[in-house]
Amino acid sequence: MEEKALVLHPERCTxxxxxxxxxxxxxxxxxxxxxxxxxIMKTNGGGSNENIPIVCQQCHxxxxxDVCVMGAISRNEDTGALVVKEDLCVGCKTCVIACPLGGxxxxxxxxxxxxxxxxxxxxxxxKSCLYDAIEFLPMDEWGRKTRLKGAENLGRIFEIVYx
Amino acid sequence: xxxxxxxxxxxxxxxxxxxxxxxxxNNQCEVTIIAKELTPLxxxxxxxxxxxxxxxxxxxxxxxDRDYQQLGIHTLFGHEVKEVDPHRKTVTLGDGRxxxxxxxxxxxxxxxxxxxxxxxxxxxxxxxDDADDILEHKGSSAxxxxxxxxxxxxxxxxxxxxxxxxxxEMMDQVLPLGLDQRGADKVRGILEERGIAVFNGERAIRTLxxxxxxxxxxxxxxxxxDTLIWAVGMRPRVELAREAGIAIGETGGIRVDAHMxxxxxxxxxxxxxxxxxxxxxxxxxxxxxxxNANRQGSVAAHNCIGQxxxxxxxxxxxxxxxxxxxxxxxxxxxxxxxRFQDIPALRGKLADLSIIEHEQDGxxxxxxxLGDRCMGGQFIxxxxxxxxxWSIMVKGTSIAGLLEMFGNEALMDRRPWLHRVRPFFKTxx
Numbered sequence: 001m002e003e004k005a006l007v008l009h010p011e012r013c014t015x016x017x018x019x020x021x022x023x024x025x026x027x028x029x030x031x032x033x034x035x036x037x038x039x040i041m042k043t044n045g046g047g048s049n050e051n052i053p054i055v056c057q058q059c060h061x062x063x064x065x066d067v068c069v070m071g072a073i074s075r076n077e078d079t080g081a082l083v084v085k086e087d088l089c090v091g092c093k094t095c096v097i098a099c100p101l102g103g104x105x106x107x108x109x110x111x112x113x114x115x116x117x118x119x120x121x122x123x124x125x126x127k128s129c130l131y132d133a134i135e136f137l138p139m140d141e142w143g144r145k146t147r148l149k150g151a152e153n154l155g156r157i158f159e160i161v162y163x
Numbered sequence: 164x165x166x167x168x169x170x171x172x173x174x175x176x177x178x179x180x181x182x183x184x185x186x187x188x189n190n191q192c193e194v195t196i197i198a199k200e201l202t203p204l205x206x207x208x209x210x211x212x213x214x215x216x217x218x219x220x221x222x223x224x225x226x227x228d229r230d231y232q233q234l235g236i237h238t239l240f241g242h243e244v245k246e247v248d249p250h251r252k253t254v255t256l257g258d259g260r261x262x263x264x265x266x267x268x269x270x271x272x273x274x275x276x277x278x279x280x281x282x283x284x285x286x287x288x289x290x291x292d293d294a295d296d297i298l299e300h301k302g303s304s305a306x307x308x309x310x311x312x313x314x315x316x317x318x319x320x321x322x323x324x325x326x327x328x329x330x331x332e333m334m335d336q337v338l339p340l341g342l343d344q345r346g347a348d349k350v351r352g353i354l355e356e357r358g359i360a361v362f363n364g365e366r367a368i369r370t371l372x373x374x375x376x377x378x379x380x381x382x383x384x385x386x387x388x389d390t391l392i393w394a395v396g397m398r399p400r401v402e403l404a405r406e407a408g409i410a411i412g413e414t415g416g417i418r419v420d421a422h423m424x425x426x427x428x429x430x431x432x433x434x435x436x437x438x439x440x441x442x443x444x445x446x447x448x449x450x451x452x453x454x455n456a457n458r459q460g461s462v463a464a465h466n467c468i469g470q471x472x473x474x475x476x477x478x479x480x481x482x483x484x485x486x487x488x489x490x491x492x493x494x495x496x497x498x499x500x501x502r503f504q505d506i507p508a509l510r511g512k513l514a515d516l517s518i519i520e521h522e523q524d525g526x527x528x529x530x531x532x533l534g535d536r537c538m539g540g541q542f543i544x545x546x547x548x549x550x551x552x553w554s555i556m557v558k559g560t561s562i563a564g565l566l567e568m569f570g571n572e573a574l575m576d577r578r579p580w581l582h583r584v585r586p587f588f589k590t591x592x
Contacts, residue, residue, distance in 0.1 A: 010579050043582045052579040063550070067454045067480065069208035071225045088225070090209050090218055093546060094482045097491050100550040101580050 003080050003139045006116070006123060008053045012133040015040050015051030019125035019134060026124050027114075035107065037116040038125050038134075053133060055125070056103030056116040058082055064095035064104050064115070072113070081118040089113050166191045169467060170254055170262055172244050172403065173270035174198035175207075176453055177434025179226065180460030181268045181467070186234045189468050195237040195262065197244055197254070202291060203228050208453055210294040211313075215320035223291060247407040249427040266429055266467045269404055269417065270460065273397035273435035273451055279369060284376035285391045288317055302326065302390035306379045308367050310337040312483045314394035315350075318359050319486065321390070329360045329386055331367055331379065333395075340499070341481035341492035345520070346527060346541045353485050397451050399436040412438040414449050421473040423463035431467055433459035442476030442557055443494065443538065444508035450477030478557060488525075489546050493553050494539025497531050509533070519587065530587060535561040548583045555584065562588070 020036035028035045038055040058075075062082050065073040072088035073095060075081070084104075089112035095104045096113060107114040116123075118136075126136045137145070169185060171178045174196050182194050204226040212218045231238050243257040247267065254262045275287035286297050303326060307318045310332035322328045332339070336347035337354070351361050362381065370391060371378035378387040399416040410426035412418040416438030423431045434456040438447045455477045465472035480493040495503070497518065504513050515534040521527070526544040530537060530552070537556040542549055555565065568574045569585050 010576065041579070041582060052582060054580065063554075066457060069206045069453045071206075088222075090212055090222070092209070092482060092484065093489060094480070096546050097482055097489075097549045098480065098553065100554040102547045102550070102583060106546075 004118075004121075004136055005058065005139055006055055006118070006126070007135045007137050007145075008055065009133045009135070010052045012131045013040065013051040013053050014131055014133075015042060016130070018128045018130065019053065022124045022128040026119060028109075035109070035114070037105065037114060039102070039105075054102055055134075056082065056099075057101060058116075058118070063098045063100070064113075067094045067098045069094065073115075076117070079118045079121040081121075082115065083117050084113045084115055086110060086112050166193050167265050167468065168193045168263065169195070169266045169268065170264040171196045171268040171270060172198075172247075172254070173272055173434065173436075174200065174204060174238075174240070175270060175272045175434055175456065176204065176225075177272070177456040177460040177463075178268070178270035179204045180457045181270060181431075181433060181464040182236045183234055184461045184464035185468055186236065188465065188470065190235070192468060193237070194235070195239060196231075197239045197242050197256070197262075199241070199243050200290065200292075201240045203231065205291055206453075207289060207291075210288055210291065211316035211320040213294050214288075214297055214317070215323045220291075220295075223294075244403060247403050247430075249407050249409065249430055252429070266431065268460075268463050268467060269409075269425070269430065269432040269436060270434045270456075271400040271403060271436045273399050275393060276395050276398050277393045278367070278395075282370055282372060282376040282391075283374055284372075284389055285370060285393070287393045288313065289397070297321075297390075297392070300390060302388075304388045305329070305390035305392060306331060306386050306388040307392045307394055308332075308379070309394035309396065310334075310361065310363075311340060311394060311396065312338065312481050314392075315354070315483055315485060317392055317394055318354070319484075321392075322357065322359055326390065328358075329362070329388070330354070331362050331365050331381055331386070333364070333366050335364045337361060337363070338481070338483070338490070338492070340479075341483075341496070342490070342541045343496045343498055343529060343531075346490075346492075346529060346543060349527060349543055350485055350488075350490055353488055357486050397435060399438075399449065399451075401436055404432065404436070412447055414438045414447065416447075416449050418447070422466040422471065423459055423474055424466060431463040433463040439474065439477045442478050444503070444506060445476070446503075446506050446508065448477070450479055452477070452479060454478070454480075478553075480553065488544055490543050491546070491549055492539070492541040493549070494537070494556050495531055496539055496541065500531065500533065500538065521587075528587065532562060535563055537562065548587070551580060551584045552587065 019038050020033050021031040023037050024032045024035040041052045070088045072085045076083050091111040104115045126134050205223045213223050246255040275289040277287050305321045305326045305328050307314050307330045310330050318328045337351050365381040365383050368380045376391045404417045410418045417432040419437045423433050425432050435451045439450050462472050462474045482491045517532045519530040528545050529541045531539040540552050
């Protein structure tokens with residue numbers, strides 16, 4: 001299957017928490033921000049953007065799977081998502097500690113690790129976002145879009161310089 | 164090309180990781196795992212959870228016998244290896260059978276250090292059998308010798324089973340490898356609050372009692388108990404390698420190069436039985452952690468079948484749940500930096516040591532910074548942002564570079580995850 005990734009655009013995020021609501025709803029049957037796999041971080045710095053969506057990036061060389069003493073985190077070959085096997089997880093939280101992004105969280109009701117599983121290949125958070133701050137794109141298209149953005153910026157510079 | 168014969172000794176995570184990696188890369192090789200224990204791969208790290216009753220016995224297993232079959236790995240469980248002959252390339256089993264190999268992977272692991280007599284009621288905790296023995300014993304008062312991560316986990320597990328628990332630690336603090344004094348005192352406070360007595364700076368001298376253990380004599384007092392648990396550390400099991408003439412390092416582990424190859428060509432070693440280079444200093448130490456063993460097994464497997472791969476170096480992370488307080492540490496402690504101040508990577512640099520420390524509402528952190536690099540961190544009840552700091556340490560990002568990024572909002576917008584660690588450096592920018 002084509003490899004796809006969740007692409008986050010902090011500059012578009014308004015911090016409405018809709019993605020968090022839908023995430024906890026589809027996974028746990030309740031709208032509960034503490035059970036959401038995706039999280040909006042509100043920073044209080046003086047930056048231009050204060051809402052930053054954070055979600056597991058499904059790393060190629062995942063440290064969470066590396067440190068798991070039960071081998072409970074493995075990749076689903078169909079979706080490419082790293083998935084926690086809840087029956088194996090003992091809830092030691094080492095993966096929560098080890099992930100640099102904060103992509104793995106602790107499910108305080110089930111007592112095990114929880115993380116984004118890409119909803120089995122059709123992420124609900126993407127559909128719930130009204131501002132396109134989360135996109136689910138094939139890897140190569142992601143690269144293309146990034147380049148396009150760079151080209152747009154260049155174009156703007158040319159406009160300023162030559163007109 | 165005929166199928167290559169690979170023999171792996173040891174069925175811990177290193178051995179299994181090596182076997183499954185070989186299978187992933189090449190389905191022609193003939194892979195055989197020889198192990199003394201009869202069980203498929205289980206996790207020794209969760210045995211305290213099994214003792215405390217948090218998880219059932221079957222939950223300690225990571226793999227089942229079927230997984231080995233599906234991967235096409237031959238298993239010789241219940242067999243002890245008597246001899247390895249690196250020249251004739253054979254392995255001799257306890258029953259006299261000889262196996263030939265083209266590549267051998269030693270993953271013999273480590274064994275718990277136990278001093279003195281093995282009286283009834285004296286235990287260690289390294290294997291599933293050890294855990295079964297402790298559960299079968301059903302005592303009422305226990306002394307745990309050693310207050311490292313394993314010692315603390317066992318003490319808490321036994322405490323939850325209704326034991327009266329006392330801990331004896333030779334060093335002046337608990338968790339001597341993970342925390343500095345201040346954090347350790349807090350952990351000790353938590354333990355004592357829950358009724359686990361901790362005696363620091365006391366050396367165990369001898370066990371009391373006849374056939375059964377009745378107590379422990381330290382250099383300061385006598386402690387009565389019916390259960391005595393040794394948790395003073397692990398020692399690499401290198402007898403096979405030593406007898407085969409394979410070089411052993413100064414720290415007591417098998418010496419390997421960056422490809423996990425031993426001094427004998429075609430023989431690799433990985434896991435708790437080797438000494439591996441530290442990712443920060445490049446020095447060889449014993450880094451007996453699950454994730455290092457896992458990675459080493461995979462590196463050994465790659466090189467074993469001819470795909471050159473180098474081991475990036477070992478990293479340490481300690482993570483203990485002390486009565487719902489998450490205690491974690493990585494890298495060097497301040498005390499360890501002083502202890503290792505003469506190694507080349509640290510020589511003369513200790514003058515630049517600085518500490519960032521913060522305590523608030525039961526949470527605590529301490530970052531050890533040497534010159535311009537983060538060298539370690541210790542955390543109590545802080546969980547979510549440790550990984551970022553860990554990767555900053557491993558990557559060797561300079562603190563000046565970090566502070567510059569924190570000050571530049573345009574850069575921070577492109578690296579949103581750095582917002583998470585900014586508060587840790589608040590005092591400095």
